[in-house]
Amino acid sequence: MKIALGQINPVVGDISGNVAKIIEFANQAKAEQARLIVFPELAICGYPPLDLIFKPSFVRSNREALDYLKSQVSGIAIIVGYVDVKSRSSRKLTNAAAFIDNNKIIGRQFKTLLPTYDVFDEARYFESADEYNVFTLDDVRFGISICEDIWYEREWQQQGYTCNPMARLNELNPNLIVNISASPYVVNKEYVRSDLVKAASEKFNMPVIYVNQVAGNDELIFDGRSFVADCAGKITMVGKPFEEDLKIVEFLPESKEFTSSFSLNYQLTPQENIYKALVLGLRDFAHKCGFTKATLGLSGGIDSAVVACLAADALGASNVLGVAMPSIYSSPHSLTDAKELAKNLNIDFKVIPIDSMMQESLANFKTHAFELKNQLTLENIQPRLRGLILMALANEFNYLVLNTGNKSEIACGYCTLYGDMVGGLAVIGDLLKTGVYELARFINVRQGKKIIPPNIITKRPSAELRENQFDDEALPPYPILDKIIGYYVEEHLTVSQIEELGYNIKLVTEVINLIDSSEFKRKQSAPTLKLSKRSFGSGRKMPIAYKTRYLLEELFMQESCKVH
């Protein structure tokens, strides 16, 4: 039997648009003689729909979409994810899959394992399955599992959870398991995912068809990469990373084998992965919000250079405006480097200096109130004027403002709220500064020419908010800082554990105090494209008004009161 993998990019909430795409893919698969096509988790409504689920009309429309789908498609069976009620009389909702054939809904399978870690919040919305089904299509007997249901061994077993949906389905003696997923990308996730599906295939001697959503939906990037694994856990076919794809495999139910074998030429290097992930995330956010154009401040530094390259790729160079906003503290190279970058990328470029606005702001204060003298105040006014300029451009011409802050800055609060923190999307907010450098070098290699002027990559980083200001005077060197941020934010290590890894305890404590006391800034930051296992976003929920004073340990943190 020919089975198609419908790796689509749904828009959250756009049920009519998603259904139209599902029909289009189904018809294309039918034209290629597929008997069944499989779509991702919640493909009808897009993942994650979040609190849209609480609108009764939203749930009703999910069910109506199924009815419409079954009436519109014939000659090919469909497995598709959607939101359903658990039973006619129940107000409990489920993350469901429907199996449709011959204009009928043959059956449903609900999701069992509802993730509540990281960015996931499914216990807020759904109830677990308590029934398992195997469906028959010609001579194929398949069970359906939904995303997390195949993660039992990795995430649930050691927590003492006893119901393994794969085992439950296996008891019903299927000859194929279909897993429909909406599994967001984080660095190396493709290997984690294929390892766990391979392990499940092997353990149950069961072939698995795994279909994943591809999309940028707010902070989350879904990389697609659907695949099939045979009984021995061998992966014989992989869907494209970071783009829509329709793949068809031939499945022999008696031998439980896949005969079609595609070349697995989609393996990407770490930098290729990050680059493609961010381009998809940026493009989808802009387009799904209705923007065709974006603007950003081009400081002549590495962060804005990288974001400009990503934006030019995602939206087209002619749809990107870079704005240099120099001040008296800007070095001459800042302007020339920014200009050269814009020229190399062929994006629009404007120079709007901020000096006169800065002078007028200070004079206005002096005339009507008092003279501003605090160095921090004087430094923060500059990025706030730049933010005002970018937002005026956004209002005037309907640009999406791209935020160019990196994860090291936002971790340490080395950024100005309502200043360089403005923007509708933080494109590289989950890339540490060292990662931004790696990505910059990759971009130049990828293009085969020095799109990003070498001086941008080699010069000493500076915020240029006063004379002779350099990042490495306010912060530890980035290679050290980034390691500490990783250990603390991503691994939850304590000060003493980080010290044991060879870092100076005073330095570690300073960095951690910076991180903890900057929570209020991150609370108001733009949505940040997620790349790491713990980004600053919905997967990290920290209080703002708190202290960390522990009784016995870490007493040196006693006065790390969270002052803005």
Next chain:
Amino acid sequence: MKIALGQINPVVGDISGNVAKIIEFANQAKAEQARLIVFPELAICGYPPLDLIFKPSFVRSNREALDYLKSQVSGIAIIVGYVDVKSRSSRKLTNAAAFIDNNKIIGRQFKTLLPTYDVFDEARYFESADEYNVFTLDDVRFGISICEDIWYEREWQQQGYTCNPMARLNELNPNLIVNISASPYVVNKEYVRSDLVKAASEKFNMPVIYVNQVAGNDELIFDGRSFVADCAGKITMVGKPFEEDLKIVEFLPESKEFTSSFSLNYQLTPQENIYKALVLGLRDFAHKCGFTKATLGLSGGIDSAVVACLAADALGASNVLGVAMPSIYSSPHSLTDAKELAKNLNIDFKVIPIDSMMQESLANFKTHAFELKNQLTLENIQPRLRGLILMALANEFNYLVLNTGNKSEIACGYCTLYGDMVGGLAVIGDLLKTGVYELARFINVRQGKKIIPPNIITKRPSAELRENQFDDEALPPYPILDKIIGYYVEEHLTVSQIEELGYNIKLVTEVINLIDSSEFKRKQSAPTLKLSKRSFGSGRKMPIAYKTRYLLEELFMQESCKVH
């Protein structure tokens, strides 16, 4: 037996500070001959600790705090909430209560019902109890339930959840149930809470001691109001609302009666509740973040007037700076009203006009790029300059900037990101505009004089960003608008359901489109003190890049694409 209710205000994460307070309350109760003192849910670490829980040192410190507590207090038994591991070998965590007596931890009870609705996210952190215990202290046999555990009938039964922790405890034949809570305030919550505890008392013929946290912790306000209900469900004692309190009741275990009866004179009117809630929320946020002083823009309008009154009460008038920032579009009364208000409140007052900064901004654009012409651009620059001024004051003098936006504005996006939306805390962001008027009138009645100048209350609301601009020309009249927002945001009603209630369908659709398309602004708003059952905050999780195109219903919303 004399039992004390230790209604304390813990600081999230400040384990050593909270333990010190617990010891202080325990010693005071002992001095008043209490045999037992009961503290709120997670009193050791404050509620909600959020992802602090994922730090292994945080969990360890919770357990160490218990050990310290048992060593420091004698002569009085303690029941207190904290975070624990489920078993020595487990990495599963629990929301736990410890029973301490005679320098020993006699026993523990874990929480069963883990809320995941609204602002709650406990399935992210905790595992449920599967054992229930009754403890003996002299001749009292008591069971412990934790917050949501007593909400079974209201929230869990109709969803088909079968384990009622109250029933499980009742099987063990206690003569008293202690419930330790951290139950946030929302309007009328005190009645909901006492009704459900009364119902549980009656159903099981069981007296209940209910101890609730009092605190402002970020967006959440906890109102205290601990109480005891006898077997017949009669409430015989209530703790103070919105402040710390130590109450002692005499309990007769044989008859299961409380002999002490306090006058229940803490009933507040709806406006008193809201006023006290916001004062507590503002004060705690400021102080727990380390601020003594706050500043805010005083426009001469009703919103900033109300916030100024709340701030003066919460922080002391001498710690509040009001700043009028008039432009050429400001009416003369805006300045005089703001000035009069500041004088009435006895707060500091400055006038810093924005005209010269506005002119310089426009001239700078014209000189270096082009002339800004779009009306929206010209309007938005003004609040952004005001935001810049307030943030400069904050940087210069360490003020907390108070955001003065109301819920009607933020719902409809009638506010400027990085402009009037700046601030560390949105004080009245969960009060609809009609509610702001009610609170303003209450404040004048409460003070027995016209603190808020009558002209501020009676004049026609205006953003004053261009000539002759009035809110009711851009938005429906507030009494209508606020009803629609309530139905849509708080009740999840559909357009047609709201229409059936007597509202014009075109108007409803316009308002809903405004609400949906303003999500990106709310994503970057300040933490908002929660008063209603659905505030804009962590209890409402909406996507940004989405469409709502449903197949059959609400087709008129087809193109409500979410454009910023």
